[in-house]
Amino acid sequence: MTRLSPEKKQFIDDNFYEGIGNKLSREKFDQLLTAEELHYLAEHHNWDDGTEVLQWIAEHEQCAEATALMLFWLAQPDEYLVYSLKTELKNEDDNRIFLLMKTILAGFQKGFYKKSSLHFDPVSSRGETEPPTPAFMLDATKGEETYVYYEKSEVDGWFDEVFENKVRNCPDAMTLFNIASFVEIPEKARMICQSALCDKGIAIMVFWRLKTFAGMWTETSALTKEIVEKVCNNEYQEVLSYDPAKDKNIKMKAAKQRWEIPQVMTQAV
Structure with missing residues (x-):
């Protein structure tokens, strides 16, 4: 060489x-x-x-x-x-x-x-390849019925410190749920998950929103894995109801693969 x-x-x-x-x-x-x-x-x-x-x-x-x-x-x-x-x-x-x-x-x-x-x-x-989604991440959570009163344009307009302050000063889980309903990037998702008000329903919703909107971000894999582990270990309280199967804003099924990586490009040279 x-x-x-x-x-x-x-x-x-x-x-x-x-x-x-x-x-x-x-x-x-x-x-x-x-x-x-x-x-x-x-x-x-x-x-x-x-x-x-x-x-x-x-x-x-x-x-x-x-x-x-x-x-x-x-x-x-x-x-x-x-x-x-x-x-x-x-x-x-x-x-x-x-x-x-x-x-x-x-x-x-x-x-x-x-x-x-x-x-x-x-x-x-x-x-490591991305592990399959555990079945329990598909389950609906029990609790207070949720509703969304924020508009996407409103939440999208909260940049940096404004968004962080909104999350930090949330008065209750329902408000945090509303903010989380429009999160599409790992940085903001992590702020949601770190809130003391983040319950199981919010965490599962954030998981699926990351899967849907932030699959290409390198930080997504670590954060979704962390959420799965906490849900598995019952680290979240169950305060709000959330059913991923009824959430029209997420994609739970893997998109169809449109092309394949040639075998020659998977081999060492």
Whole structure:
């Protein structure tokens, strides 16, 4: 394997640093000429800075199989299997990631990527698969009948400290239930679950809302697992009634898979 010189590593670190944003330079990128240089950049890129440079790597004639495979699995393809490969996603960031995956899929099909001494093993990178949802998370809870009096636009308009204060100052479980009825991201869901007023019904509703609206967030898996464990251990009081089967705003059935990951892309190179 060709080793990168300290000078080349420094060049990449200096020109493709975390938080680079719109200062990303195609001219600087075009000075990367080897598979090893591209792989080093791919390994050290912060995905919060977007996928533009990763798209450049995936389209580069010197991109190695190992590099392309690493990018493909870092993009969490399991979360995109429910979308047709012809689909353009509404969320721009998600769509760019999906485009990156489709570029790599096409590259492998065409034999575009180079054989090299670089190595990547998809099995070791995937980690644990998502466990099946326990049957008790489908059960209705007993308690006071719930009703929603907030509007989605109202709750969506509570940003950062405002939302946090609304949750912290909830006078009762029903108010917290109303706020939780519109939660769609893990950060806000965790605030709900950490409230002393969060009961079993609210927790189960938050679980299903995360499954429905936040499946692509990396934080979702840990939080849903935590909720399941607490429900299983009877750590929540049963104050409010909630039946996930009657909640029209969630999806309890897994969406149909629209494409499959090719076998060759599940094997180490």
